[in-house]
Amino acid sequence: MSNKQRDWADDDDLDETTTTELPPPQTMQNKDGTKTTVTWRYNDQGQKVKTTRRIRLVTHREVVDPRVAERKTWAKFGLSEKDGAGPQMDTTSVGENIIFRLSTNWRKDTKEEGKDAGATAMKEKLKDKTVKCRICNGEHFTARCPYKDTMAPVGAEGAAGDPAAGMGDEPAAAGGAGAGKKGSYVPPALRGSGAGAGEKMGGKYGERDDLATLRVTNVSEMAEESELRDMFERFGRVTRVFLAKDRETGMAKGFAFISFADRGDAVKACSKMDGYGFKHLILRVEFAKKAA
Amino acid sequence: MRPILLSGHERALTQIKFNPDGDLLFSVSKDQNICVWFSHNGERLGTYKGHQGAIWTVDVDHTSTFIASGSADNTIKLWEVKTGKCLKTWEFPTAVKRVEFNEDSTQLLGVTEKRMGHLGTIVVLNIIPDVNAEQSDEKELTIVCDESKATVAGWSYLNKYIIAGHEDGSVSQYDAKTGEQLDNFPVHELGMQVTDLQWSPDRTYFITASKDKTAKLIAARDLEVLKTYPADTPLNSAAITPKKDYVLLGGGQAAMDVTTTSARQGKFEARFYHKIFEDEIGRVRGHFGPLNTVAADPTGKSYASGGEDGYVRIHHFDKGYFDFLYEVERERQNQNRL
Numbered sequence: 001m002s003n004k005q006r007d008w009a010d011d012d013d014l015d016e017t018t019t020t021e022l023p024p025p026q027t028m029q030n031k032d033g034t035k036t037t038v039t040w041r042y043n044d045q046g047q048k049v050k051t052t053r054r055i056r057l058v059t060h061r062e063v064v065d066p067r068v069a070e071r072k073t074w075a076k077f078g079l080s081e082k083d084g085a086g087p088q089m090d091t092t093s094v095g096e097n098i099i100f101r102l103s104t105n106w107r108k109d110t111k112e113e114g115k116d117a118g119a120t121a122m123k124e125k126l127k128d129k130t131v132k133c134r135i136c137n138g139e140h141f142t143a144r145c146p147y148k149d150t151m152a153p154v155g156a157e158g159a160a161g162d163p164a165a166g167m168g169d170e171p172a173a174a175g176g177a178g179a180g181k182k183g184s185y186v187p188p189a190l191r192g193s194g195a196g197a198g199e200k201m202g203g204k205y206g207e208r209d210d211l212a213t214l215r216v217t218n219v220s221e222m223a224e225e226s227e228l229r230d231m232f233e234r235f236g237r238v239t240r241v242f243l244a245k246d247r248e249t250g251m252a253k254g255f256a257f258i259s260f261a262d263r264g265d266a267v268k269a270c271s272k273m274d275g276y277g278f279k280h281l282i283l284r285v286e287f288a289k290k291a292a
Numbered sequence: 293m294r295p296i297l298l299s300g301h302e303r304a305l306t307q308i309k310f311n312p313d314g315d316l317l318f319s320v321s322k323d324q325n326i327c328v329w330f331s332h333n334g335e336r337l338g339t340y341k342g343h344q345g346a347i348w349t350v351d352v353d354h355t356s357t358f359i360a361s362g363s364a365d366n367t368i369k370l371w372e373v374k375t376g377k378c379l380k381t382w383e384f385p386t387a388v389k390r391v392e393f394n395e396d397s398t399q400l401l402g403v404t405e406k407r408m409g410h411l412g413t414i415v416v417l418n419i420i421p422d423v424n425a426e427q428s429d430e431k432e433l434t435i436v437c438d439e440s441k442a443t444v445a446g447w448s449y450l451n452k453y454i455i456a457g458h459e460d461g462s463v464s465q466y467d468a469k470t471g472e473q474l475d476n477f478p479v480h481e482l483g484m485q486v487t488d489l490q491w492s493p494d495r496t497y498f499i500t501a502s503k504d505k506t507a508k509l510i511a512a513r514d515l516e517v518l519k520t521y522p523a524d525t526p527l528n529s530a531a532i533t534p535k536k537d538y539v540l541l542g543g544g545q546a547a548m549d550v551t552t553t554s555a556r557q558g559k560f561e562a563r564f565y566h567k568i569f570e571d572e573i574g575r576v577r578g579h580f581g582p583l584n585t586v587a588a589d590p591t592g593k594s595y596a597s598g599g600e601d602g603y604v605r606i607h608h609f610d611k612g613y614f615d616f617l618y619e620v621e622r623e624r625q626n627q628n629r630l
Binding site for chain 1: 328335375376564609610616619
């Protein structure tokens with residue numbers, strides 16, 4: 001939009017200036033092989049509209065059935081009768097890019113959600129439960145029990161019997177994080193590998209994954225995920241291949257991550273594939289560093 | 293994957309259909325126009341004007357010469373694809389909910405609504421495959437569904453059977469020559485209507501979608517349920533994707549129920565299931581209303597969905613779609629390669 005900012009007090013006869021002719025369309029060649037075209041037109045309100053399009057021309061040859069080819073030459077009819085060639089702006093537009101990756105984990109993900117629901121249900125159930133000491137059945141945590149040193153626990157089931165009772169004791173478990181004093185705050189990151197551990201972004205690929213993940217750099221920009229998968233599958237079962245791609249051009253950015261099911265395979269692949277020549281470039285393979 | 297949005301309709305889509313070559317896409321909606329689009333770039337080729345009511349259904353013949361449409365104005369119309377000319381109108385006492393050409397496009401079936409004292413019927417009309425010919429008014433066959441009205445119907449392989457899905461969730465098999473009912477199975481939950489029925493490329497089996505939140509793959513010969521695909525929302529449409537062994541389901545809370553159910557968004561998605569393993573393997577979001585109809589391109593390269601929101605979205609699949617394999621499939625492939 002580039003119509004001149006006009007004050008409301010300006011004379012109306014300035015209107016005539018908006019009907020002057022439009023600048024001619026411009027086409028520029030960009031360095032990355034794309035073209036930029038700038039066209040001008042007036043919209044319904046008589047405002048000048050500048051449209052900048054970045055176009056990348058890719059010649060894509062396709063052999064179609066003669067019937068299909070013939071239909072492409074048909075004249076338009078009905079409401080489209082007056083339309084020009086090509087898709088029209090009022091009926092056809094291109095949506096946002098959708099990342100559509102098929103995976104077998106769909107069901108698992110939904111199950112995990114179900115588990116969360118189970119946890120909240122458990123919380124709901126325990127809401128009005130009171131604390132009960134395992135040693136004397138009194139209303140305090142076992143660790144605070146005055147008979148702690150003199151009496152043995154009532155039942156032998158231990159913590160499994162009553163989750164609520166287990167909360168205050170076993171300093172060893174909480175103390176593993178270096179909290180020292182009981183009941184002091186332990187930041188989530190330092191808590192043991194309890195239920196909270198999986199709750200970071202991209203939780204699916206947890207720590208187990210990091211141990212057997214290789215970072216491959218200096219990958220050719222023509223590379224495909226499937227090619228990488230084929231190359232690395234020789235060393236063992238590959239669970240995930242991620243090849244970073246440029247959003248606009250679809251070309252590879254030059255690095256990839258390969259996850260193996262087994263760390264041993266990853267070590268083998270790392271030593272064998274480092275320095276391997278692939279599409280005019282020499283791959284560099286190393287273990288992925290854990291994200292900070 | 294960048295979808296192409298087609299905004300040629302002003303009201304909710306009711307059915308979309310690819311022609312057998314996969315280059316044209318026909319769409320009908322509750323406004324009164326039929327649109328035809330080029331599927332590769334979303335360009336509108338034309339519209340077919342003439343219906344006086346919501347259009348419920350459309351089908352194209354195997355040569356892409358004719359389309360037939362069924363509407364709430366109680367007519368079936370036959371059109372010439374190339375020019376948009378209406379060639380014939382058949383009148384019925386009630387609305388037409390589904391039309392389908394048989395395999396060689398010599399006959400057309402229509403499903404009429406049960407209303408105003410009329411029972412639901414499936415009618416069969418003869419079609420002369422010539423644009424200039426005068427089509428006959430005669431009905432070749434009328435099947436009356438006195439138990440539960442048919443909502444969808446289609447022709448099986450070799451035009452041997454007519455398969456119909458009913459309002460009560462059952463599926464029945466009729467002899468296509470005599471109209472005699474050969475079989476009827478309560479495939480879906482009782483009272484949950486069958487909302488869609490689409491064929492495999494060879495028409496030996498088909499998929500049904502139902503309000504009972506499942507889609508089922510059923511053999512045409514004996515109506516045996518081969519596979520079941522459970523979803524978490526009522527389904528409006530289901531399609532079988534050629535080339536890859538997937539099925540595609542579309543649904544979502546019906547518009548009238550949205551306010552009475554949980555506000556959680558995200559049921560308005562196209563769901564992909566693996567046809568054999570029955571696992572859900574992916575979803576595509578984008579519509580902001582329930583998906584009323586989905587269609588798979590017969591060439592396997594794309595699919596389209598039409599929603600209550602009035603948009604048709606054509607999705608051309610990426611490479612990842614074609615490369616996706618289960619671990620067992622991949623192992624088998626590696627074994628074969630050695």
